[in-house]
Amino acid sequence: MSAIDPTTAALPPSPPPPRVALVVDGAGGPGRIVSTWLATAGSAVAVTVAGSGSGRAAFLSKELIDQGHTALPYCVDLDDPGALRRLIADIEGDLGPVDLLVYMVHTVRPVLPPALDQHVVAGLAAAGRPAHVVAVTTADSALLGTGPVRVTVIAPAADDQAVAAAVLAVALLPEDR
Numbered sequence: 001m002s003a004i005d006p007t008t009a010a011l012p013p014s015p016p017p018p019r020v021a022l023v024v025d026g027a028g029g030p031g032r033i034v035s036t037w038l039a040t041a042g043s044a045v046a047v048t049v050a051g052s053g054s055g056r057a058a059f060l061s062k063e064l065i066d067q068g069h070t071a072l073p074y075c076v077d078l079d080d081p082g083a084l085r086r087l088i089a090d091i092e093g094d095l096g097p098v099d100l101l102v103y104m105v106h107t108v109r110p111v112l113p114p115a116l117d118q119h120v121v122a123g124l125a126a127a128g129r130p131a132h133v134v135a136v137t138t139a140d141s142a143l144l145g146t147g148p149v150r151v152t153v154i155a156p157a158a159d160d161q162a163v164a165a166a167v168l169a170v171a172l173l174p175e176d177r
Contacts, residue, residue, distance in 0.1 A: 018099035018132070018171070022046040022091055024076065024084075027056035030136070031104035033164035034171075035060060039069035044095040048074045048087070070095070084120050097127055100171055103135040104163075118146075125149040134171050136163060 018038065026035035026047045039045045045064065047057045057073035064071035072094055077083045088098050101124070124131040125147035133151045145151045152170045157163050 018043050020044045020046070020091065020095045020098050021100040021102065021171075022048060022088065022098050023102045023104060024048045024078075025050050025104040026102070027060045027073075029104070030160040030163035030167065031102070032060060033160060034102055034104065034167050035071070036064065037164070037168055038100075038171075039064045039067075039071050043100070044070035045072075046074055046087075046091045046095060046098075047071055048076050050076060050078045081119075085123050088120070088123065097129060097131075098124065099129075099131050101131070101133045102167055102171065103133070103137070104167070121146050121149050121151060132171060134167050136167060 021035075021038045021043045023031050023035045023038070023045060025031045026045065027049050035045050035047050045061075047061050047064075049057045054073060054075040057075065061071040061073040072091075074087055074091065076087050088101070091098055101120070121133060124133070128148065130148045131150075133145075133149060134154060135151070136154045136156050154163070154166050154170065157166075
């Protein structure tokens with residue numbers, strides 16, 4: 001798989017990018033590449049860091065805004081089972097409904113935390129609109145797509161560009177696949 005340079009990558013002809021993308025741990029490593037590419041493609045991006053480090057999310061958000069894109073920084077405690085659901089509600093109030101949730105914190109922990117569970121998927125599905133959850137993790141995932149929500153699990157790799165390319169490849173698949 002070839003690396004994607006978010007500053008020069010051509011937009012896929014179809015489908016359009018998600019309107020609102022939440023990238024958990026989206027301020028560094030492969031998450032930063034994914035956040036930047038999605039913003040460049042036209043998505044409003046919620047740049048999120050897990051735990052401390054909200055300054056990184058704020059810095060990337062400002063950088064994207066200065067380039068004319070829509071981005072807001074957020075922080076989430078992944079050990080709090082309800083935190084991600086509350087964050088999604090906050091993002092929906094700030095940017096609109098979340099179409100894409102990318103969980104990139106495999107570098108922080110190799111297991112899915114309590115915050116990313118079937119309740120999050122069910123919450124996205126309850127809205128009745130298509131959404132996609134992409135989790136980069138080595139953990140065995142019991143997450144299942146529900147209704148209009150697709151779930152894809154990607155194994156992490158040492159190469160940030162390769163991880164970002166894999167995430168973007170599945171995140172931008174047409175909904176009927």
